[in-house]
Amino acid sequence: MTEFFKGIPKIRYEGPESTHEFAFRHYNPDELVMGKRLEEHLRFAVAWWHSFAWQGGDPFGGQTFERPWFGDTMDLAKLKADTAFEMFDILGAPFFCFHDADIRPEGTTFAETLRNLDEIVDYIEEKMEKSSTKLLWGTANLFTHRRFMAGAATNPDPDVFAYAAATVKSCIDATMRLGGENYVLWGGREGYETLLNTDLKAEREHAGRFLQMVVDYRYKIGFEGTILIEPKPQEPSKHQYDYDVATVYGFLKDFGLENEVKVNIEQGHAILAGHSFEHELALAASLGIFGSIDMNRNDYQSGWDTDQFPDNVLETAKAYYEILRAGGFTTGGTNFDAKLRRQSLDPEDLILGHVGAMDVCARALKAAAALLEDGALEKARAARYAGWDRPEAKAMLKDGTLESISERVLAENITPKPRSGRQERLENLWNRFV
Structure with a gap:
């Protein structure tokens, strides 16, 4: 046991009238909704990156959080994993999600980085054997390191393309080892700033070939999970090749992958693309490519992806209505790609951010289910x-x-x-x- 969450109780359902701060008021995992347990409907996942890797910085200021696991050693990576699984247990979280860079330190060479990843995956595998929390999806961080400043699959340097391909292979391997139900490609920098230095046609073709390689590798190793793309508009690149659901579908059709790849849709990204979350969900369902979601919200007075925990029941209910109309999740789920505000320093804040979000989602899904069963709409x-x-x-x-x-x-x-x-x-x- 670590000391980070000392004194915080396991969160239990106490009902809408409860005034206990550390309790669920609406999320009862065993409650039956439309013949299925609420936990099975929602399939909540904790995002390793925002919960345990993010240091509280923003575009105008650096680190505000002080966490005992911050650092670039394997011992600290293991302490981070210990703390993560303690939080999963406190919340009763059925799933988690990760990028490779969230769970292992960067090495001086790719070989060293790979050894670090293998070692921490072994450690997480041991943790999972004693836990009920499973892996919803894994992914590769192909956007933070400066080598990816001009993209990964779309980079003008073929060596960066090669490095990205090797990284993705290692992350698919890790996801499969940990029993992940999906693998996500998140193209944070797969775009461009100006056509003055960009061969758009070549970059798009390289991205398509990269994705074909991913699908081929999935079949080669027998990975039974779903391959997902996460649409991402504008931020950080001015023009993103994976702008929204419609753009991604056109891309998949061009490269013969529309039956191989689905989408992981984020609320914040939908808003930045000028859409509503429910629009993106409904469109994906109508095209047959709906897979999973990142549940968060943006501050509508800010022009960037603020990744806040959901707090609007009506907006969230409209999203779950489209998910239920589509038949609900299969391998996908509700991943909280949401982070604390940089002034929310305490361990309690991290727990309560998730508790409130889980309650909002539960209340929203139950409302959506009731309306769907009513049939009036x-x-x-x-x-x-x-x-x-x-x-x-x-x-x-x-x-x-x-x-x-x-x-x-x-x-x-x-x-x-x-x-x-x-x-x-x-x-x-x-x-x-x-």
Whole structure:
């Protein structure tokens, strides 16, 4: 046992009326919702990077957190793992997620870095044998080190491409060893700042070939998890090749990967792309590429990805409604890609940030499930499009031409009358359930 979380109790469900700070009010993992346990619906995961690697800096100031495991030795990496699994136990977290750089120190050579990764994966594997917490997904950090300042798979230097490929191989291997259910490619710097020094066509083709190699390797080693891409707009690169769900799908189609790769969608990234979270989720589901989510929120008065814990039940419920409509998670889950504010220094803050977020998500999913089971919203949606069930409408889509449709409009004197979209009524309906 470490001393970091000393005195903090295991978080248990006490119900909505509880005034105990260290308790769940809405998240009861065993509660049945639509015939499935709430824990199985939500599949919560703790992000290793924000919870244990982030030091509290921002664009205008450096480290504010002091953690006993901060440093670049294997002993400190193991202390970090000890502390992480203590937190998983306190929260009853079913999953965690990691980048390679979160869990191991950087070596002076790739071979040394690989040895460090292998050693810490062995250590984490031992921790997992005594824990109920599993690995939702692993990924590679191909954006923090200065070697990746011009991208990884899209870097103009082939040696950087090679280094990135070797890194990803090692991380897929680590993910498979730890029983991970997914592997994520997060292209933090797969983009460009200016066309003055960029061969856009070449970079895009290199990114596609890189992803094809990942899929090939997955089959070669028998990794049964899902390969995911996380859409990421603008920040930090001005133009990102993986801007949003639609862009990623077009990319996958171009390289014949639309049936091989799904998306891990983040709320904060959706907002930066000019979309709502539920839009991105609904689009991914309609395209057959929905996989998993990073649950956080942005400060709408800031122009960057602030990665805050969710606190808006209505916004979160709209997201889970689309997830439930899509059939729910399979290998994916709810990863808290959220970090404390840099003034939140105490161990209690780290626990309570997750407790509050888990309660918000549970309350939101239950509201979404109740509305879906009620059926009023789906009935209203179906009624709005009911005209397309008529034989002449189906025939128009299947066999119609501009000439035949024009003849029908003239012959039948079709003069459409606008009909209300009833948005306010449906918003009021939503608010009955939240």
